Structures are given as C-alpha cells and as structure tokens.
Amino acid sequence: MRSPELIRDDIIKQLATVIDPELGIDIVNLGLVYSIDLDQEGICLVKMTLTTMGCPLTDVLATAVTKAAKRVPEVKNVDVQFVWEPVWTPAKMSRAARLALGIHS
Template sequence: MTDFKTTGMAALSQVIDPELGVDIVSLGLIYDVTNDAQGHCVVTMTLTMMGCPLTDILSNRIVTTMKAVAGVEDVAINLVWSPAWSIARMSREARVMLGV
C-alpha cells in the first residue's frame, strides 16, 4: 500500500498552473502533503512569487483535487516562503517544457 504523501503528490500533479501550463508538483511548488486519521489534509506549498494573482485559483483547484482523494475530509493550505522557490526546484521535465 502506498503512503498518503505519494497518493497526495500524485493527485496534486493533476493541478496545472494556468499561467505556465505545468503541474504544481513538477514546478516544485509543493513541499509536503499530509492527512491525519480524521481526514484533515494539509498541503504545504509556496508560490513562484509573493502576490501571485493566481493564488485563489490554485488554492481552489488544490482543495477540490484533494477532497476527491479517499480519506480526505477537509483541506488546509499552508503557504510558506521558506525555503524560497527557485527554478532549481522544478523537475527536469518542467524545465524542458518551459525552455529553461
């Protein structure tokens, strides 16, 4: 049986950043995803920049996606700025897609 982090990251890889057209896991925006016995899911993430105009759109897509995962009752997003996001956090595939 896979652990929740693997399942959660797989689900979150379906959330596409509407501006960049790449999923948020490959972009390196997701730092952690957990779920406790009561179904409380916490997604720890960052953004490419503070004040990102797509924050609400991404948050809504994350919540909707994670609520569809078995065992998840509610979702909280823990937005952090440390460690800071950089291009180095992106997967090789994301860098190729974006021409970086």
C-alpha cells in the same frame, strides 16, 4: 485500509493534475508543493509556495488544490498553507518541467 504511503502517493498524483495557469505545468513538477500531511481525521495539510510572492492566483490554486486532494477517499478536508521559506527557485522544478519551459540547466 490503505497505508499512509499509498494515500500520500495518491494525493500527490491528484495534485499533479493542478496546472499553474501562467506556466502551463502542474504544481508538483514545478516544485511548488513542499509538504503533505494527513491526520487521523482525514484533514490534509498542504504546504506550498508560488513562483512569486503576491501572485494573483493564490485563491485559484488553493481551490484547485483542495478539489484535487479531496478526490482521495481518505481526505475529508484540506488546509492549504502558502509558505515563502524556502524561497522557490527554478532549481526546485523537475527535469521534465525545466525542459518544457526551455530551461536547460
């Protein structure tokens, strides 16, 4: 049986394969994923945000996140919750994401 830390790392790796269609960068490096919780029954709760409220890609990203997380054997079901607090800002992006988008701060 794998440790919760290893499982969580695997989920993060899978979520990093989900690319934001508008920005062309994965949701992990964009800083859109706020938390990941996996319970004993294999239900994974992913709390994430979007770069803008009212983004038309909510359903597309939720489906992609669900598919990605389910690639981890311990994940049986996924609940994606979109949250708006704290508000996303470019400061939440990784250095690599900022450089890819030409943000040099």
